[in-house]
Amino acid sequence: MNEIKSAITQEKLETAAFILKTIAHPTRIAIINLLRDVERLSVNEICEGLGGVDQSLVSHHLSNMKLKGVLGSKREGRNIYYTLKLDEVLGVLNCIEKCEVRF
Numbered sequence: 494m495n496e497i498k499s500a501i502t503q504e505k506l507e508t509a510a511f512i513l514k515t516i517a518h519p520t521r522i523a524i525i526n527l528l529r530d531v532e533r534l535s536v537n538e539i540c541e542g543l544g545g546v547d548q549s550l551v552s553h554h555l556s557n558m559k560l561k562g563v564l565g566s567k568r569e570g571r572n573i574y575y576t577l578k579l580d581e582v583l584g585v586l587n588c589i590e591k592c593e594v595r596f
Contacts, residue, residue, distance in 0.1 A: 512585050515561045520546060521554050522589065524575075525582055528564070533574040 516522055520543065527534060527542045534542065540551050555575055558564045565578035577583070 508581060509585065511561075512563070512579070512582055515558060515563050516582065516585065518554065520550065521558060522586070524551070524554060524558070525563075525577065525586055528575065528577045529583055529586060533567075533576045535572045535574050537572075539575070 516525060523543055524539055527539060531538075536548060536552055536555065539555070540546055540548050543551065555564060555566075559566055559575070563577070563579045563582055565576045566573050567576075568574075
């Protein structure tokens with residue numbers, strides 16, 4: 494029987510699945526979108542950029558993505574600034590923008 498070969502490696506599939514699971518929430522995707530345009534943002538700046546989303550909810554999502562290595566953070570005084578740490582997330586975000594899914 495002929496073996497079917499995929500152009501996508503197992504490693505790429507696993508990385509994509511990990512990223513998709515990690516960012517699988519509209520607020521998380523919106524946070525990543527903000528951090529794509531601005532190199533680093535504080536929690537308050539992210540809340541403002543999201544149109545006033547509750548800080549505790551934003552902090553929860555930031556902590557989750559930081560724990561999984563998607564985001565990095567640095568404390569400066571009383572503020573913690575977040576940055577994108579995993580550049581592959583931008584590729585996924587670009588794919589999302591190109592999608593024309595209709596429900």
